[in-house]
Amino acid sequence: MEQRTREKVSKAVSDILKAAGFDVHHASPPLDMSAIKNPTNLLVMCTDDPEEAAKYSETEYTIRTSQGEEICEKLLVTFNPSINSDNCIVWYPEEFALYAGEAVLAKVLGKTLVLPLDGSEENSPYKQRVTHDPDGGVRIPHLPIRIHRDEAEEKAGIPGLVTLRFIPYWQFRYTCRGDAAYKDQNINFDCSGSGAMNAINSAFTDIDADSITRREIPDGSDISKPSLSREDAENHILNHLISSMTKRVKLRQVKGDAIFYEEKNLSPERENFTLDLRELYIPVWQIKGKKIVEINANTGHRLNEPLDDGVEVF
Structure with missing residues (x-):
């Protein structure tokens, strides 16, 4: 996406996360922002570049907290339907539009938006409608399999x-x-x-x-x-x-x-x-x-x- 578009998308994502109660901060390129809401530490990248998205997906980020080092969750926002990522939560245009609209509604109603990436289990009309199966498989930090x-x-x-x-x-x-x-x-x-x-x-x-x-x-x-x-x-x-x-x-x-x-x-x-x-x-x-x-x-x-x-x- 063009730089101007990326800035607009980043601003909208920031508003969505703030509506969900996250503390949002600007991050150094190629990342767009970081967001914290106990117990979730989230990094965000907005891009349509497959190479940039792939490198982001393959990189493990950690944050040092009072409990020690913790692995950060990663959110990838893209309008490129050809991009896939096994290691990130991905928002395509449909999810982006959904959460942007729900963030506005939550703000109007004075409610806190509940996103599937903050670990909340409470009932809410603002839960994700496109689910990422948490039981889809085991994820562990490992070296990639290169020998078949x-x-x-x-x-x-x-x-x-x-x-x-x-x-x-x-x-x-x-x-x-x-x-x-x-x-x-x-x-x-x-x-x-x-x-x-x-x-x-x-x-x-x-x-x-x-x-x-x-x-x-x-x-x-x-x-x-x-x-x-x-x-x-x-x-x-x-x-x-x-x-x-x-x-x-x-x-x-x-x-x-x-x-x-x-x-x-x-x-x-x-x-x-x-x-x-x-x-x-x-x-x-x-x-x-x-x-x-x-x-x-x-x-x-x-x-x-x-x-x-x-x-x-x-």
Whole structure:
């Protein structure tokens, strides 16, 4: 949509949300606004551009609250009927016109508009008439499935029962600030990074955090239960980071005619770290035949050791 049209649509959406009791604020491009009404944290984009809408759909936004980090709901307002999104509430012209009219009516009657995105269950004549089925499927933060079933079976090289499993991981981002000194040696540990740790066997892996999606997972998939709690995961991750960043320094000392060497490990302290953890699932194709073979459904890599077989079917 043209910029002038987008501004008009954005203004109308703002009025709709305000009529529903949301606290609305302008947001930096490409977003149009943010809106808060306990317990809903909502972001809004108004666009007819398929690429812009797709990027918005695939991006996960979070907000830090007193309860910790919470995932934001996303509203996409578009007049382009070819645009679809599995990860957003979508308002096409019909919904937009409906809610705009109901917002005006609610204002005239002195009532609060009830929208399907604010979690309200009370009876109201202003409820949504075009429903988005809340039971349409399971949504979890996961890496996208890029390897199809047939390709996974070919990579496995054995016939057998094929199941799509979602393996729990703890995705983490960290920042370390500090240094350590011993005699005349000083090591600076200032750095930042990210990674993921398997929530079942504590194995570490690198991931593309920008590709994480919350699309519905296929019916019949298995979601494995994590074995490590958040607290346990934090301890494992911090120990791993401290170990990987430890430096061994060698000191040379001369005493008379003798030369001595002293070696010592210098490590960052736990309090030097700021750690942020989030749940993440990695899709894996499991082929059960004469043996069990598992193929990472995101990268296509074969797992060296299949995980345990404890799964929960959704």
